[in-house]
Amino acid sequence: IAELAAKNKIYTSYIGMGWYNTITPAVIQRNVFENPVWYTSYTPYQAEVSQGRLEALINFQTVICDLTAMPLANCSLLDEATAAAEAVTMMYALRSREQQKTGANVVFVDEHIFPQTLAVINTRAIPQGIEIRTGKYQELKYTPDIFACVLQYPNSNGNIENYTAFTQKAHEANYKVAVAADILSLALLVPPGEWGADIVFGSTQRLGTPLFYGGPSAAYFATRDEYKRNIPGRIIGLSKDKYGKLCYRMALQTREQHIKREKATSNICTSQALLAIMAGFYAVYHGAKGITAIAKRIHSTTASLEKAICNLKYKQVNDQYFDTLRFVLPEYVSAQQIRTIALGKEVNLRYFDNGDVGFSIDEATNSASATTLLSIFAIAAGKDYPKENDNVQLDTINKSLKRQSP
Structure with missing residues (x-):
């Protein structure tokens, strides 16, 4: 195996498109990534023995909310492309009564989105009867069969578009707007939450997660507070124990394994807890x-x-x-x-x-x-x-x- 592995040549990659080299702080690599206490742990169903992990995950949610300027985030999803498909499914469920009545089933996706993201959106849309329409966002014709839009920020070419006016027009047409945003760029750019996005999602890979062979890495997913019952995945929240002390627990789980299937918003069966925790700790490490x-x-x-x-x-x-x-x-x-x-x-x-x-x-x-x-x-x-x-x-x-x- 070593001989075979030695044939691999590690080149420096500047391809981008959602994958970037990063520096994992040694303290995170040694104490989290290489520590079986963190990497073998299962879903924290027993809150009383999982306070450390739950705190680390709520920290991840806080980082995402701060960077995206959105009020609510879950504690990660599988990857950016999956998060995009989940956003489309969520916006389909959020259609108005009128849109449901008229059969609005089209999602507009800007053509400058990462190809792997578009591929997963297409795959997941087919069985739901959702039609995907791509094109330039500046040329969109606001027709009643559309119920949502998906944008990339900055776009796949690397250009930073100002989507403020577009988002306003989309909302006037009763469309929801989901944005795939580069999480590190939001430290410098106006966050989508400030120009009206309904959902912001993306990858946290560049927050200290190594490239590996192109995965895995944790996706993030943030939305408005009024959509909390429709968000996929899990939300970690604060509560009080029987002694009145603050503690952490899984506040909301909307997948079908945990609740009645007809009430589930998603059957997504994975978050990326270890890598989300690493991303959260990376943000704490650097501040x-x-x-x-x-x-x-x-x-x-x-x-x-x-x-x-x-x-x-x-x-x-x-x-x-x-x-x-x-x-x-x-x-x-x-x-x-x-x-x-x-x-x-x-x-x-x-x-x-x-x-x-x-x-x-x-x-x-x-x-x-x-x-x-x-x-x-x-x-x-x-x-x-x-x-x-x-x-x-x-x-x-x-x-x-x-x-x-x-």
């Missing part, structure tokens, strides 16, 4: 200022690389971005050239069908790895390049898109 500092450093490195690569005559297409850039190549450079050079440097980039090349910066990208990225584009263009300097803090995010709340 609000630390999380913001990490997000700022990621954005600054991205802005610095954009400036340097554009000087090599490449054209960057994202007007506003957090950590992801997409480049149109000069006529004398091909995507295959860049791919060959990148693989020679053991780097995986993102290659678009139309010939564009992109990458996503993450917490583990330092000045040396940023210089390697720059060198790939420079060598392909046949030009010299300077070393990347991470001492200069750059910020290109428009003020209207910046988070103002603490």
